[in-house]
Amino acid sequence: MxxxxxxxxxSFVVPTPGRGLVNVTRAIADVVARAGASEGLATVFVHHTSxxxxxxxxxxxxxxxxxxxxxxxxxxxxxxRYRHVDExxxxxxxxxxxxxxxxxxGIPVAAGRLDLGTWQGVWLWEHRTAPHERRVSVVVVxxx
Amino acid sequence: MxxxxxxxxxSFVVPTPGRGLVNVTRAIADVVARAGASEGLATVFVHHTSxxxxxxxxxxxxxxxxxxxxxxxxxxxxxxRYRHVDExxxxxxxxxxxxxxxxxxGIPVAAGRLDLGTWQGVWLWEHRTAPHERRVSVVVVxxx
Amino acid sequence: MxxxxxxxxxSFVVPTPGRGLVNVTRAIADVVARAGASEGLATVFVHHTSxxxxxxxxxxxxxxxxxxxxxxxxxxxxxxRYRHVDExxxxxxxxxxxxxxxxxxGIPVAAGRLDLGTWQGVWLWEHRTAPHERRVSVVVVxxx
Numbered sequence: 001m002x003x004x005x006x007x008x009x010x011s012f013v014v015p016t017p018g019r020g021l022v023n024v025t026r027a028i029a030d031v032v033a034r035a036g037a038s039e040g041l042a043t044v045f046v047h048h049t050s051x052x053x054x055x056x057x058x059x060x061x062x063x064x065x066x067x068x069x070x071x072x073x074x075x076x077x078x079x080x081r082y083r084h085v086d087e088x089x090x091x092x093x094x095x096x097x098x099x100x101x102x103x104x105x106g107i108p109v110a111a112g113r114l115d116l117g118t119w120q121g122v123w124l125w126e127h128r129t130a131p132h133e134r135r136v137s138v139v140v141v142x143x144x
Numbered sequence: 145m146x147x148x149x150x151x152x153x154x155s156f157v158v159p160t161p162g163r164g165l166v167n168v169t170r171a172i173a174d175v176v177a178r179a180g181a182s183e184g185l186a187t188v189f190v191h192h193t194s195x196x197x198x199x200x201x202x203x204x205x206x207x208x209x210x211x212x213x214x215x216x217x218x219x220x221x222x223x224x225r226y227r228h229v230d231e232x233x234x235x236x237x238x239x240x241x242x243x244x245x246x247x248x249x250g251i252p253v254a255a256g257r258l259d260l261g262t263w264q265g266v267w268l269w270e271h272r273t274a275p276h277e278r279r280v281s282v283v284v285v286x287x288x
Numbered sequence: 289m290x291x292x293x294x295x296x297x298x299s300f301v302v303p304t305p306g307r308g309l310v311n312v313t314r315a316i317a318d319v320v321a322r323a324g325a326s327e328g329l330a331t332v333f334v335h336h337t338s339x340x341x342x343x344x345x346x347x348x349x350x351x352x353x354x355x356x357x358x359x360x361x362x363x364x365x366x367x368x369r370y371r372h373v374d375e376x377x378x379x380x381x382x383x384x385x386x387x388x389x390x391x392x393x394g395i396p397v398a399a400g401r402l403d404l405g406t407w408q409g410v411w412l413w414e415h416r417t418a419p420h421e422r423r424v425s426v427v428v429v430x431x432x
Contacts, residue, residue, distance in 0.1 A: 003293060004148040004292040004293060004294065004295050004429065005147060005148060006148065007148050007183055007184055007285075007286050007287045008183075009183050009184075009252055009253075009254060009259075039295055039296075039297050040295055040297070040427065040429065041185075041329075041331050041427045041429060043185050043187075043250040043252075043331075045250065045251060045252050045259075047259070047260065047261030047262075047264065048261050048263070048264070049199065049200050049201045049261070049263050049264055054387050054391075055337065055391040055392075056337050056383060056386070056387060057337045057383055060372055062370075062371040062372035063372050063380070063383055065371060065372075066369070066370045066371055066372050066380050066383070066384075067383065067384060067387055069369050069370070070363070070367070070369075070384045071387075073369070074218075074362075075214070079214070081210070081213050081214075081217070082206075082210045082213070083206040083209060083210055084204055084206035084207050084209075084210050092207070092210050095200060095201055095207055095210070095211065096210075096211060096214045098200070099198050099200060099211055099215075099245060100244055100245070100388055101387060101388070102246065102390065102391075103198075103199040103246075103249060103264075104199075104249050104250040104251065105250075105391060105392050106250055106331040106333065106392040106393075106394055106427075107333060107392065108297055108331075108333050108425045108427050109297075109427075110297060110425075115297075115333075115335070115425065116335065117334075117335030117336050117337070117423065118335075119336070119337050120335065120336070120337055120391075135261065137252045137254075137259065139184065139185045139250075139252050139253075141148065141184065141185060141285055141286070141295075141429055142295050142429070143295045148292040149291060149292060150292065151292050151327055151328055151429075151430050151431045152327075153327050153328075153396055153397075153398060153403075185329075187329050187331075187394040187396075189394065189395060189396050189403075190405075191403070191404065191405030191406075191408065192405050192407070192408070193343065193344050193345045193405070193407050193408055218362075219358070223358070225354070225357050225358075225361070226350075226354045226357070227350040227353060227354055228348050228350035228351050228353075228354050236351070236354050239344060239345055239351055239354070239355065240354075240355060240358045242344070243342050243344060243355055243359075243389060244388055244389070246390065247342075247343040247390075247393055247408075248343075248393050248394040248395065249394075250394055279405065281396045281398075281403065283328065283329045283394075283396050283397075285292065285328065285329055285429055285430070
């Protein structure tokens with residue numbers, strides 16, 4: 001049984017161009033490489049309530065566009081039922097979009113690497129229409 | 145490299161007044177404080193299938209109300225397509241609402257504290273219309 | 289304070305009969321039993337972008353059918369707005385369905401066992417209409 005001797009937490013900032021998905025797989029893989037764990041768990045967390053995380057197809061550039069099309073249709077901006085309207089018509093919808101996706105994801109670490117499936121990438125989903133800077137943290141726990 | 149020498153699991157019960165969001169950030173932060181880890185991961189879990197967890201805005205009291213308004217519109221009670229109707233018209237919709245949100249969330253621990261963003265709180269979302277008692281667990285893994 | 293001396297990662301393959309939910313609780317509980325941790329965290333991960341995980345009712349066989357009915361209605365196959373259509377009318381909808389549910393879930397381990405609520409089971413949700421083989425990993429971190 002290996003000793004559990006690695007805990008490493010790092011944060012980085014992702015600039016977003018406004019609403020849509022930004023691939024952050026590489027930055028997360030780099031934290032995992034620096035952590036030096038051969039086996040364990042990497043947990044990714046976004047420190048915001050109007051941006052979220054998903055693990056989705058990393059190959060076809062159409063998939064993130066279609067995901068955005070679907071979610072934009074499901075959660076309209078400027079819904080007249082909302083009370084929280086002071087920060088713009090895309091603000092409450094951004095909170096809803098975030099609630100329907102993920103704030104954290106846990107990913108296995110195997111042989112020192114992020115053990116994603118062949119077609120999986122990790123995406124930050126910006127839900128506001130304006131560009132933002134979003135803070136993401138990765139916590140790696142495991143054994144060397 | 146610090147030793148990984150903290151694992152602490154605690155459960156607590158959240159009384160809910162029926163459908164809607166209850167802020168549980170404080171109770172989770174208290175578990176993290178007692179765990180004594182300076183760096184690591186806190187994973188929160190709800191032991192139910194008709195209540196869930198989300199990390200959302202902790203400032204405006206309008207946001208949890210609008211989240212409830214949206215989800216209530218998306219997932220109507222008493223949907224005639226449902227087979228599972230014995231436990232009331234809000235039961236199957238509660239399962240659906242739970243499936244669209246989260247049963248667990250992982251949050252970084254930094255400098256001994258829950259490392260939430262400025263506007264983030266952790267909420268238990270009660271999906272049944274009647275009051276319930278909901279069990280929540282927190283598992284902290286990290287280094288002193 | 290117990291030492292954190294367990295990290296165990298295992299993968300298994302789940303054959304699916306096409307769209308719908310497959311109960312994978314037993315296979316996950318078996319990994320936890322083999323890990324030998326008395327206290328800790330089990331994180332489950334699915335290595336695909338058109339299948340996902342949820343923790344839901346394990347008792348009534350109607351609940352997984354109704355969950356499928358709801359999600360199928362919310363996310364229609366062959367939506368004309370989609371660009372990503374080369375892999376069939378159920379492919380982009382499968383990505384959307386996956387994005388709305390979970391790719392990973394974290395579950396407490398207590399007294400050496402998966403600490404699920406009375407009515408909770410872990411389900412793999414196949415979102416494609418054809419049968420598939422889906423890889424699932426479990427990472428257990430904790431103390432003996």
